Amino acid sequence: xxxxxxxxxxxxxxxxxxxxxxxxxxxxxxxxxxxxxxxxxxxxxxxxxxxxxxxxxxxxxxxxxxxxxxxxxxxxxxxxxxxxxxxxxxxxxxxxxxxxxxxxxxxxxxxxxxxxxxxxxxxxxxxxxxxxxxxxxxxxxxxxxxxxxxxxxxxxxxxxxxxxxxxxxxxxxxxxxxxxxxxxxxxxxxxxxxxxxxxxxxxxxxxxxxx
Numbered sequence: 001x002x003x004x005x006x007x008x009x010x011x012x013x014x015x016x017x018x019x020x021x022x023x024x025x026x027x028x029x030x031x032x033x034x035x036x037x038x039x040x041x042x043x044x045x046x047x048x049x050x051x052x053x054x055x056x057x058x059x060x061x062x063x064x065x066x067x068x069x070x071x072x073x074x075x076x077x078x079x080x081x082x083x084x085x086x087x088x089x090x091x092x093x094x095x096x097x098x099x100x101x102x103x104x105x106x107x108x109x110x111x112x113x114x115x116x117x118x119x120x121x122x123x124x125x126x127x128x129x130x131x132x133x134x135x136x137x138x139x140x141x142x143x144x145x146x147x148x149x150x151x152x153x154x155x156x157x158x159x160x161x162x163x164x165x166x167x168x169x170x171x172x173x174x175x176x177x178x179x180x181x182x183x184x185x186x187x188x189x190x191x192x193x194x195x196x197x198x199x200x201x202x203x204x205x206x207x208x209x210x211x
Contacts, residue, residue: 002109005136009034009127010107016067016095017077023067024131026095030063031154035124035145036110037070040080044144045070045122049081049096050088051147062154069097069104126154128161163209164191174211179204 003010009032011024037045052066059066070077077096084092097104105111110123124145126135134157139145156167164180171177179188179196185204188196192206199205
């Protein structure tokens with residue numbers, strides 16, 4: 001059965017470009033991103049890994065560990081990293097997993113036969129400190145992922161996990177948020193001293209509470 005939001009992310013041991021890891025152990029008490037690539041030396045993936053490397057400090061600031069995966073070997077990954085660093089003007093420091101037997105790809109349902117019977121699709125998972133899957137997204141091979149959007153989602157997930165709020169469409173860090181439906185308006189006024197703007201009984205805004 002396919003994974004769903006809220007499921008425990010399957011644990012695994014794997015060879016990577018930084019050595020062998022136990023996935024859950026590697027994540028520790030922080031957040032994680034696991035994202036797959038069809039194969040090494042593919043052009044779109046080269047730009048994606050480069051973009052991720054350029055945002056490494058932003059991920060670290062949010063206590064997020066990033067791991068990439070493809071079905072090629074560690075040796076292939078390491079050689080590919082040299083190309084990524086050269087062409088994208090970065091230094092890839094996060095691990096790339098070698099999933100040569102496709103066991104991780106199958107555990108995370110990354111093989112979609114109608115797209116390719118041999119290569120992983122471009123999947124991305126955000127995993128919380130509780131090791132549960134918080135977001136799943138799959139892109140077609142022709143479209144590169146937007147890692148600024150991934151950071152935005154992490155900001156939302158980390159905020160909403162600590163407060164009774166949700167984030168509206170196109171929300172960005174520092175903007176107003178929506179009071180959760182489980183909080184009455186009277187309680188919201190007490191809970192959010194920066195103020196509550198009631199548009200409708202079910203649609204109430206408040207300034208971002210952790211700012």
